[in-house]
Amino acid sequence: MIVLTIIAALAALGIFILPKTNTQPQIAQVPTATPEPPTPTPTLEPTPTPTATPTPQEILPPNLLYKADWSQGLSDWSKTADWKIDTGGMLISDGSYSDFDYSNENSPTLQRQVSTTSDYEVETRIQQTAGAGCFDAAVIRGTQTEKGIQAYRLAIGCYGGATIYASNGSSYTTLDHKSFTLDTEWHTYYLEAKGSLITANIDNNLTLQATDTSCPTGSIAGIKTHKTQITVSSFKIFAV
Numbered sequence: 001m002i003v004l005t006i007i008a009a010l011a012a013l014g015i016f017i018l019p020k021t022n023t024q025p026q027i028a029q030v031p032t033a034t035p036e037p038p039t040p041t042p043t044l045e046p047t048p049t050p051t052a053t054p055t056p057q058e059i060l061p062p063n064l065l066y067k068a069d070w071s072q073g074l075s076d077w078s079k080t081a082d083w084k085i086d087t088g089g090m091l092i093s094d095g096s097y098s099d100f101d102y103s104n105e106n107s108p109t110l111q112r113q114v115s116t117t118s119d120y121e122v123e124t125r126i127q128q129t130a131g132a133g134c135f136d137a138a139v140i141r142g143t144q145t146e147k148g149i150q151a152y153r154l155a156i157g158c159y160g161g162a163t164i165y166a167s168n169g170s171s172y173t174t175l176d177h178k179s180f181t182l183d184t185e186w187h188t189y190y191l192e193a194k195g196s197l198i199t200a201n202i203d204n205n206l207t208l209q210a211t212d213t214s215c216p217t218g219s220i221a222g223i224k225t226h227k228t229q230i231t232v233s234s235f236k237i238f239a240v
Contacts (some may be wrong), residue, residue: 005100042086061238065116078111082225094231095131108139108224109151114237116208119190123236126156131228133182134158137189138200142220145169149150154200155192156228157182164191164200165216175210176200186233193240 060067071089082097097109114120122138134157142151148169157165162180165172175198189232190201193215200208 001130002157008158016153036122041190055198063239064234064238065114065238066112069114074113078222080109081085083110086231089209091134091232091235093223093225093228093230095225095227098227099227106155107141108136108151108220108222110224111139111220111222112235112237113139114140114219114221118219119194120221121190121238121240122221123188123190123234123238124223124232125234126188126223127231127233128157128184129181129188129229129231131233132157132226133228134226135228136224137187138191139220139224140191141193141215141218142222143218144220149220150215151218152191152193152198152212153224154189156180156189156230162200162206162208164198164208164210166212168214173212173214175212176208178206178208180206188234192240216223 021030032058044240068091069083070091072084074085074091077083078220080097081095082095084092084094094108118141120140122140126133126135126137134155136153137156138154139149139151140153142149144150148167150166150168152164152166152175153164153172156190159177159181161175161178164175165175166175167173173192180202190199190200194210196213196216198210223232223235
């Protein structure tokens, strides 16, 4: 009450008392910058170790008796000097052999033994490259006799076509003959003996067939050339 009375008296005299103000400057608050989040380190996927692709294994038919592999040479074959192996592993006759005398103990010029059965098939893949155009694409049931090699043969080009014949060493008998034009393309030849039935085929297309009993058994199989250059990529023997 006393204070109010004093203030009123002073006001009457023209004296005013101003309230004390806080003159201390206000400090502006600067917002603190929010730091950027750290860039995430990418996670590296492990590099898989390459796996070698397995080489597919050839499935061989159960009746396959023999498949030629000339990469190891010709040591297990009986042959004349015209046969060689080229750099690609195929068999070549240089055409230098000339012999129609089947009493020659080296006929056929390339021989292999088949000891397990007399009923079998020889399959060859042959290309004629030059020469007279005459060769036995397959010889089966061969037997050495006093007259020479007795066997069934599939002659190509020698008699103006394809011929199955039976030889007794010094002579031969034609069993079947069909027209066939020999060229320089690859051809697959088959000659089979099953009992008395003798069958030949060229490229699964041309078939020759005969019945004969002159060569009931025989373990010699092979190929024969006469003044003809040929390349052989495959020689197989199948039981039938």
